[in-house]
Structures are given as structure tokens and as C-alpha cells.
Amino acid sequence: xxxxxxxxxxxxxxxxxxxxILAFLCNWCSYAGADLAGVSxxxxxxxxxxxxxxxxxxxxxxxxxxxxxxxxxxxxxAGCHIGDCHYGKGNYxxxxxxxxxxxxxxxxxxxxxxxxxxxxxxxxxxKFQEVITTFTExxxxxxxSPLTKARDKK
Amino acid sequence: xxxxxVKAIKEALDTGKASAAVIxxxxxxxxxxxxITDAKDSALDSIYTGDRRYPMASFAMMLVPVIEGNLxxxxxxxxxxxxxxLKKHNQVDTDRLVLLGIPCxxxxxxxxxxxxxxxxxxxxxxxxTAKPAEPSxxxxxxxxxxxxxxxxxxxxxxxxxxxxxxxxVCPMCFCNDCALxxxxxxxxxxxxxxxxxxxxxxxxxxxxxxxxxxxxxxxCPAEIPLRQLYRQARAIVKEAYGYEPGxxxxxxxxxxxxxxxxxxxxxxxxxTE
Numbered sequence: 001x002x003x004x005x006x007x008x009x010x011x012x013x014x015x016x017x018x019x020x021i022l023a024f025l026c027n028w029c030s031y032a033g034a035d036l037a038g039v040s041x042x043x044x045x046x047x048x049x050x051x052x053x054x055x056x057x058x059x060x061x062x063x064x065x066x067x068x069x070x071x072x073x074x075x076x077x078a079g080c081h082i083g084d085c086h087y088g089k090g091n092y093x094x095x096x097x098x099x100x101x102x103x104x105x106x107x108x109x110x111x112x113x114x115x116x117x118x119x120x121x122x123x124x125x126x127k128f129q130e131v132i133t134t135f136t137e138x139x140x141x142x143x144x145s146p147l148t149k150a151r152d153k154k
Numbered sequence: 155x156x157x158x159x160v161k162a163i164k165e166a167l168d169t170g171k172a173s174a175a176v177i178x179x180x181x182x183x184x185x186x187x188x189x190i191t192d193a194k195d196s197a198l199d200s201i202y203t204g205d206r207r208y209p210m211a212s213f214a215m216m217l218v219p220v221i222e223g224n225l226x227x228x229x230x231x232x233x234x235x236x237x238x239x240l241k242k243h244n245q246v247d248t249d250r251l252v253l254l255g256i257p258c259x260x261x262x263x264x265x266x267x268x269x270x271x272x273x274x275x276x277x278x279x280x281x282x283t284a285k286p287a288e289p290s291x292x293x294x295x296x297x298x299x300x301x302x303x304x305x306x307x308x309x310x311x312x313x314x315x316x317x318x319x320x321x322x323v324c325p326m327c328f329c330n331d332c333a334l335x336x337x338x339x340x341x342x343x344x345x346x347x348x349x350x351x352x353x354x355x356x357x358x359x360x361x362x363x364x365x366x367x368x369x370x371x372x373x374c375p376a377e378i379p380l381r382q383l384y385r386q387a388r389a390i391v392k393e394a395y396g397y398e399p400g401x402x403x404x405x406x407x408x409x410x411x412x413x414x415x416x417x418x419x420x421x422x423x424x425x426t427e
Contacts, residue, residue, distance in 0.1 A: 061358045062333055062339055062351075062355055062358070065339075065350075065351045065354050065355060065358070066338070066339055066351060068351075069348055069350075069351040093408075096394075096395070096407060096408050097408055099390070099394050100358065100361050100387070100390050100391060100394070100408060101358060103390040103394075104354065104357060104358060104361070104386070104387055104390060105354075106300070107303070107386045107390070108303060108304060108307050108350060108354070109300040109301060109302070109303035109304025109305070109306075109307065110300070110304070111300060146301070146304055147304075147350070
């Protein structure tokens with residue numbers, strides 16, 4: 001019983017001061033990879049909220065803008081490796097769009113550490129853990145989103 | 155210039171090359187577009203051929219589907235480039251357009267900061283004389299410091315009155331279902347609108363469509379440097395994919411589904427702090 005309590009403590013939900021990260025996970029690879037990380041009991045920071053999409057190619061740049069607009073501190077997109085896309089070439093599209101949206105946001109003054117695109121396959125529970133851990137550290141180093149502050153001032 | 159344009163319109167209507175023409179007339183200092191179907195129409199006497207611009211490409215989109223025959227349309231080079239883009243997006247049948255090229259004067263080219271005042275292409279009604287304007291130096295407002303950049307843009311965006319002028323004047327903003335009207339992205343009850351998403355939605359869409367005509371910035375009552383924003387977006391696409399809108403019939407690399415691409419550096423983007 002005590003052990004359980006201790007565990008619950010470790011994974012307590014993030015407080016208001018903690019960074020909040022939104023992860024778009026592709027149904028066929030990365031979501032299964034996250035599932036594998038879960039059943040393998042790999043620990044990773046609880047700051048991530050994930051959204052399952054059928055393919056990363058369905059992620060409109062508007063979604064990323066909306067996430068930042070709502071005060072999210074970092075956005076992760078994870079999908080199948082290039083060549084492994086369930087729909088053929090959806091992830092090529094993601095990669096092409098991602099570069100435009102990332103450079104646009106950096107040009108606006110958003111920290112480049114807040115956006116990341118990763119390929120995580122269904123067999124890579126370990127990699128999923130690593131990606132979430134390093135990305136959370138990255139975003140923590142960048143701090144809370146400046147958009148939240150700028151908007152509060154307004 | 156005026157005589158040549160009138161002559162070209164009359165010729166197009168008389169020979170049956172076109173069944174209708176759009177002309178601009180001026181009344182009390184306001185530009186008024188008119189549709190004429192007859193070469194003897196008296197509106198041709200008050201035709202406006204001055205330096206002010208008007209989104210002529212929008213008329214092509216509106217009128218071509220509803221008229222019989224072809225439409226004669228006086229265009230500047232920026233209008234022609236828009237039509238090239240609109241054709242790629244299946245918005246207008248350019249085969250049914252009779253383009254009458256109006257060469258811009260040097261004053262207009264300089265005022266617009268235009269790098270392509272006129273490339274004749276055999277449609278010009280009179281010889282083009284203007285040279286490309288001197289490339290403007292990068293604005294001082296582009297700071298190396300990300301916090302200063304964000305402060306600059308947020309300050310500019312916060313002046314926005316959500317008049318929708320930038321969207322409405324832009325012929326490239328042709329979507330029937332506009333994301334700026336979508337309450338999930340932009341709420342109705344705030345002024346300024348939800349920034350920066352309101353402006354960035356348009357910026358991301360303009361990255362592979364904008365032909366840099368500058369009418370959005372000219373019309374903006376809040377003087378937001380929109381052109382600079384869209385130029386930044388265009389520069390990203392040009393640098394990453396070597397694609398520039400309005401130049402050729404080649405389609406945008408971003409909108410093509412699944413074409414394999416050189417993916418080096420794409421996960422990281424080119425800009426780092």
C-alpha cells in the first residue's frame with residue numbers, strides 16, 4: 001500500500017507553474033509506441049497531454065497555432081518513420097509543413113525549443129520515453145510560454 | 155495609356171474575343187468597378203487608368219463562372235501573378251480571360267517596392283518602362299533578439315480592429331470556409347482579435363500563395379506591417395523549397411500530397427537562436 005502511495009506521489013499531476021506540453025501522436029506508430037512505453041512501465045514526465053490523430057499529415061498548422069494561442073508551452077508531433085506511413089506519404093507532408101510553421105513561429109519570436117517533430121515507431125517505447133523526457137527538459141529550459149504573458153498584459 | 159487601354163477593350167469587345175469587360179471608373183474620388191458588354195458604352199469615357207490599384211483578380215473569380223464568353227480584364231503584373239496562382243488552385247479558368255496588361259509607372263513601382271513592375275508576356279497594351287524598385291533594406295524592426303521580435307509583432311497585432319480588410323481585399327484568400335470565421339480558432343467577442351493566431355493563420359496560408367502585391371498593408375487601417383509578415387513567410391518557403399508563388403505553373407510543394415522531398419533539416423527548421 002505504501003509503495004503505491006509513493007508511486008502516486010511521484011507521478012502527481014503537474015501544477016500550474018509547470019510547463020504544459022501538447023503531443024500529437026499518430027495512431028499507427030507513435031500512439032502505439034506510447035502504449036508500449038506505458039505497458040513497459042517506463043516513467044516519463046506527466047506534463048504531456050496527448051492527442052491521437054490518424055496520421056500526422058492531418059495536423060493542420062492551425063492546430064499548432066491554436067495550441068500556442070491557448071497557452072501551451074510546447075508542441076510535439078510524433079509520427080511514423082519516413083517510409084513507414086500507414087497512408088504512404090503522409091509524414092512527408094508533415095515534415096514539409098513543419099519546417100514552414102516552425103520557421104514562421106521562430107521568426108515571430110517563439111523559442112525554437114518549443115516545437116519538435118519526431119519519428120517514433122510502435123516498437124520504440126524506449127524512444128518515446130526519451131523523447132518526452134528530453135522535450136520536457138527543453139521546454140522547461142525555455143520556460144512558460146511568452147504568449148501567455150503577452151496576452152495577459154493585453 | 156488611357157487611349158491604348160480603351161482601344162484594346164473596344165477591340166476585344168468588337169471582335170468578339172470577349173463578351174464583357176471590367177473597367178474602373180472614378181466618381182467623387184472613389185474607384186468604381188463597372189462591367190461593360192458594349193464597345194459603345196459611355197462608361198469607357200470615364201475610365202480610370204491612374205496609379206491606384208484594385209484587386210482585379212477577384213473579378214475574374216466572380217464573373218467568369220456567370221458570364222457567357224470571355225472576360226476582358228485590365229491587369230497589372232501583380233494581378234496577372236495572382237491569376238497564375240488562382241489557376242493552380244482551380245479558382246478561375248484563365249483560358250476564358252482576355253488579359254490587357256497595364257504597365258506600371260516608375261512611381262507606382264517605387265511606391266509599391268515592386269521587384270517586377272511588368273514582364274510583358276505579349277499582353278501589355280503599351281510598352282513597359284518601369285524598372286524594378288530598389289530592394290528595400292530589411293526593416294530595422296527585425297531584431298535578432300526573440301523577445302524583441304515577439305514584442306514588436308504583438309504590439310503591431312494588438313492594434314488590429316478585426317476589420318477583415320486584409321482578408322477581403324486579398325484575391326488569394328478565396329476559401330469558402332475561412333478559418334478566421336471559425337469560432338474554434340478566433341472567438342467573436344474580443345478586440346483586438348485573438349492574437350497572434352488571427353494574423354498567423356493568414357501568414358501560414360500566404361507562405362505559398364502571396365504574390366507580394368501589398369494591397370493588404372495599403373488597406374490596413376491599423377498600419378500593421380502585414381507585407382513584412384507575409385514576406386517572412388514567403389522567404390521560408392523560398393529558402394526551403396525554392397518555390398515562389400505566381401512565377402510559373404509549378405504547384406506549391408507544401409500542398410502536394412506526399413511528394414518525396416529532401417528532408418534534411420526539416421525536423422529542426424532552418425532558424426535557430
